[in-house]
Amino acid sequence: MLARILSATTWGIEAKVVEVEVDVGAGLPAFQIVGLPDAAVQESRERVRSAIKNSGFSFPAQRVTVNLAPAFLKKTGSDFDLPIALGILLATGQIKLASSFSLSDLFLVGELSLSGEIKPVNGILPIAHFLSLQRKDSLLLLSLHNATEGALVEGVKVFGFRHLGEISDFLTGKVTRSPFVVERERFFSFSSLSEDLSEVKGQKRAKRALEIAASGGHHLLFIGPPGSGKTMLARRIPSLLPLLSLDEAIEVTKIHSVAGLLSLDQPLVTERPFRAPHHTISDAALIGGGQWPRPGEISLAHHGVLFLDEVLEFRRNVLETLREPLEMGKITVSRAQAIITYPARFILVLACNPCPCGYLGDAQRVCTCSPRQVAQYRSKLSGPLLDRIDLQVEVPRLEVSEVSAERKEESSLEVRKRVERARTIQRERFAGDRIMLNGDMKTAHLKKFCLLTREAKKVLESSVEKLALSMRAYHHILKVARTIADLEEEDNIQVHHVAEAIQYRSLDRRWE
DSSP states (O other): OEEEEEEEEEETTEEEEEEEEEEEESSSSEEEEESSBOHHHHTHHHHHHHHHHHTTOOOOSSEEEEEEESTTSOBOSSTTHHHHHHHHHHHTTSSOOOTTOOGGGEEEOOEEOTTSBEEOOSOHHHHHHHHHHHSTTOEEEEEGGGHHHHTTSTTSEEEEESBHHHHHHHHTTSSOOOOOOOOGGGGOOOOOOSSOGGGSOSOHHHHHHHHHHHHHTOOEEEEOOTTSSHHHHHTTGGGGSOOOOHHHHHHHHHHHHHTTOOOSSOOSOOSOOEEOOOTTOOHHHHHEETTTTEEOHHHHTTTSEEEETTGGGSOHHHHHTTHHHHHHSEEEEEOSSOEEEEEOOOEEEEEEOSSSSSOTTOSSSOOOOOHHHHHHHHTTSOHHHHTTOSEEEEOOOOOHHHHHOOOOOOOHHHHHHHHHHHHHHHHHHTTTSSOOSGGGOOHHHHHHHOOBOHHHHHHHHHHHHHHTOOHHHHHHHHHHHHHHHHHTTOSSBOHHHHHHHHHTTGGGGTOO
């Protein structure tokens, strides 16, 4: 007897349909799986065999052949345990589908324990999202632990089960169930800000740069002596960013689902990601990779912030991998067996000391580094990468009187209100386009939306020539000036907008 069951697997953050064909026929007892399965799929033979027996059914003493189609697509993980088990039960006639169900509408995904318990797997949200777009009104049967994640998407009916026997009772019509329903709105709420901008004393210029970066999605570099507040400032940028929209939350959650980072209590990521990897990270862990490419830190930071503290301690080859993602907003990881593209649109925040000892230019401490040591230290951050950083800000040491001052500093909530207004202007400006923030503008957008007054144009052109800036730096200055103008709700870019934007490129002439 032959049975065909539909399942699905993830490919990057997208999903692909997999047809599970099960043939039970005459011959010596054997259990074989074909269709380019990996070791985890091959091991499902033992899990399925025990799960069927321990669920009150009998495993056939015949030749069982399972084909996972399409055969050219590599099958990984334990997602196919459940459809394989159901296919065997259907092929042997141990269960018969109720007339209200059609195999063409059923999709099963799940891992089986030896007892027949259905265990959760990664990547359910991408699968549910794919079905909602391509196979509307399909029935997705999976572990009860994955049901909330799958039900976040409208257009697909999700049913969660604890045990293989429960699915059998449901499909044979012995019991009826209603699709799983989730109130997505309950996951969206502003949490109390544990790290507020008001806790940072002084550093007005750095705080201004944070506001501009959050408003326009600009990349940012803090450079200063140890203890000046660089890390403290960087860790407060998430508190300035608006809450994720539903579409953004689903896109971010798909990446975290594939990476296996979702919790059962919070199946939807509703807060902007903030990723801060250690400087010993490898290039594959940063941008994504592996034999079967998985998302890296830049993709896990999608729609959020990637913070590289002590950036000059990172290996140069690791930092250089950031150049293309910063421009493209995505990363394509190519391996012999797969080519997968992950989104990677994030705000990059870097922090570093000016020299190995950290006190170059400090008014109170003497630098002990030689010019050669300083040059070698700074060489890890190449010119082409520095060229892509919109805002370069020096964070000086604070005086004791500033730290101990009792004056009230501006809170994150106050700044976030201005950020939200500026982002609203940008959403209206780019309505119908693929971009949402000034930091993502291409050349055509700059010509259309970055209109300068005659005086502002003269200031910009003379400054670019004087500082010997590249055309990329010229464009980045325009983007920052556009954001500064948006914060002031100005239609045209004025002289003071350009002047402030140029100030944030000061390291271009000093980073030697």
